[in-house]
Amino acid sequence: MRPTEDIEKRIKNVNIVIDSESNKRVFSNILKAFEKSTAKDLAPTDRPNIWRMIFRNPITKLAAAAVIIVAVGLFLGRDRHTPSNPTAEPRLIAHSTLKKMSLMSLRMAYQRGGFDALDRQFRDTLDALGPQSLSISMQDLLEGANGF
Amino acid sequence: MKRIRNSLLVRTVFVSLAMALVASPVLAYPPDPDNAALLYYQGILTLVELNEEARDRIRDVARAEVTPDEKVREDISKCIGAIQFAEAAAQVPACNWGVQYSQGLDALMPQLAHMKVLTFVLVADARIRASDGDYKGALERCLMTGIFAHHVGDDTLVSYLVSLSVRAMVYKCMQDIIGQAVNDEELLGWLKNELATSSVYTLSPVKPLKIELEIVTDLMQMDNVEKLARILADSDEKKMADIINKADKKTLEQARRVYSEHIKSALTVFSTPMRYEQAHSKLKQLANNFDPNDPASAAAGAFIPALARILTLKTRTETHANAIKAAIDICLTRAKTGRLPVTLPTGLPKDVFSGKNFKYEKTADGFILSCRSKDLDKDEIYEYEFKVKK
Numbered sequence A: 001m002r003p004t005e006d007i008e009k010r011i012k013n014v015n016i017v018i019d020s021e022s023n024k025r026v027f028s029n030i031l032k033a034f035e036k037s038t039a040k041d042l043a044p045t046d047r048p049n050i051w052r053m054i055f056r057n058p059i060t061k062l063a064a065a066a067v068i069i070v071a072v073g074l075f076l077g078r079d080r081h082t083p084s085n086p087t088a089e090p091r092l093i094a095h096s097t098l099k100k101m102s103l104m105s106l107r108m109a110y111q112r113g114g115f116d117a118l119d120r121q122f123r124d125t126l127d128a129l130g131p132q133s134l135s136i137s138m139q140d141l142l143e144g145a146n147g148f
Numbered sequence B: 001m002k003r004i005r006n007s008l009l010v011r012t013v014f015v016s017l018a019m020a021l022v023a024s025p026v027l028a029y030p031p032d033p034d035n036a037a038l039l040y041y042q043g044i045l046t047l048v049e050l051n052e053e054a055r056d057r058i059r060d061v062a063r064a065e066v067t068p069d070e071k072v073r074e075d076i077s078k079c080i081g082a083i084q085f086a087e088a089a090a091q092v093p094a095c096n097w098g099v100q101y102s103q104g105l106d107a108l109m110p111q112l113a114h115m116k117v118l119t120f121v122l123v124a125d126a127r128i129r130a131s132d133g134d135y136k137g138a139l140e141r142c143l144m145t146g147i148f149a150h151h152v153g154d155d156t157l158v159s160y161l162v163s164l165s166v167r168a169m170v171y172k173c174m175q176d177i178i179g180q181a182v183n184d185e186e187l188l189g190w191l192k193n194e195l196a197t198s199s200v201y202t203l204s205p206v207k208p209l210k211i212e213l214e215i216v217t218d219l220m221q222m223d224n225v226e227k228l229a230r231i232l233a234d235s236d237e238k239k240m241a242d243i244i245n246k247a248d249k250k251t252l253e254q255a256r257r258v259y260s261e262h263i264k265s266a267l268t269v270f271s272t273p274m275r276y277e278q279a280h281s282k283l284k285q286l287a288n289n290f291d292p293n294d295p296a297s298a299a300a301g302a303f304i305p306a307l308a309r310i311l312t313l314k315t316r317t318e319t320h321a322n323a324i325k326a327a328i329d330i331c332l333t334r335a336k337t338g339r340l341p342v343t344l345p346t347g348l349p350k351d352v353f354s355g356k357n358f359k360y361e362k363t364a365d366g367f368i369l370s371c372r373s374k375d376l377d378k379d380e381i382y383e384y385e386f387k388v389k390k
Helices: A003-013 A021-035 A049-056 A060-083 A095-100 A103-129 A138-142 B002-023 B036-045 B052-062 B070-076 B080-090 B100-105 B111-131 B136-152 B159-179 B185-197 B206-219 B224-234 B235-247 B249-271 B276-288 B295-302 B307-337
Strands: B357-362 B365-372 B383-385
Touching: A003 B052, A095 A103, A095 B365, A103 B111, A103 B159, B036 B080, B036 B111, B052 B070, B052 B080, B052 B111, B070 B111, B080 B111, B080 B136, B100 B206, B100 B224, B111 B159, B136 B159, B136 B185, B136 B307, B159 B206, B159 B307, B159 B383, B206 B224, B206 B249, B206 B276, B224 B235, B224 B249, B224 B295, B249 B276, B249 B295, B249 B307, B276 B307, B307 B365
Parallel strands: none
Antiparallel strands: B357 B365, B365 B383
16 A cells, blocks of 8 residues: 555544644644645755756656746747837936936026027937837737736 | 604615715715816827827927918827817816925926926817817817916926927917907907906016025035035036135125025016016126125026026017917907007007007008017017908
């Protein structure tokens, strides 16, 4: 008889009487055991080797292979969604453009050339900040939220 | 009997609790923003699809350089989200753009550029409505843009100047629409009342000058000498190093004193009722009163804005507003009598440049209201033409 079958048989044959006192006692024991066995308290040698556990069992081996295949598929799929158009890449705002939006810079622009100069500066800001495409699909919007 | 009473009591308590839960404000959906800027920012976000050509087309219509065509109507139809957000924002009195004043003169204000685009969108929409004969809708849009101008605010001198430019565009649009709606007495009466009761046209340069006074005097401290040198040297490394080497506590203290005295004198001029010409002369004198060979005086002078020009723009905007109000009265006379008055009716708002009544002149197309004193910076007399629909 395999050990798991042996355990199942023993559990079936046990005559368990459940009362509130037993409940409390069991729960308290579980809590104590849990507190003792936190990963922090375990020495590295005490920790179970996850890779050994996976590869010892053929079912977990298959499951791990499936997880790897799905992860690779998702990774490649993401790559395919990336637009090849260079303009769609996120743009970095140059430091000089940022400076143009500062209170001092706008004030100096007006001081030097009145509203025309201020308008030119606004135009430069707009050229740096927009327009950007709003054609974002719901899939793009929710990308990375698969865990929810 | 007692059990029945208890049961009734329990039921009543449960029903009351259930009612309280249903009516509880905790369960109600959250309120709309109480800060108009949040709504404008959302509106601005919906404008990102407008490309440069579309922006130019909308700007040209807003400035009345071209009449609205199908293309610009299509452009404006894409801005409906922004317009709706601006409509909602106009209902909210408070507006805080979230400027980081702690950054002093380095505070970034990227929203100002977008405000200009939003103004073009709103005014272009008003002009499209007017070209379709919907004068009430067009004027409502103008009034709403006036609220936007107020929301742009006067926290900084630049935002105050942008606010003035938004108002100037609104008044130009109203100027063009009023003459077209000359036969609609009810509409003109409504507009007159709206302008008379509106409190949105009360921005002044006093508040931004006070804020600048705080920012600049804080900047003129030894702790901020590098920042100060960068601004004074306009990022010229050699000049910057020279300023840092020469700056000391005493010079900066003197610079702060000179700067504060000048700004305080300017604040007195802006806060005291006086004629444009007199105020302009005082402010011009204040701006020129710096010794370039004295480091403290030169440093203070670098931060003094073009005070006289600011006064002129303020005066010009107020004069334009008064011209609109005066024109509404003239058009009301035309609506009532069928004819334009021969002379200017009495008791109308005045030309703020001269403090006198506008010069009124009838033309073949309508009438012109002219100022009696000139813009002393540009040496120009402003005229406001109103073309009246036959």
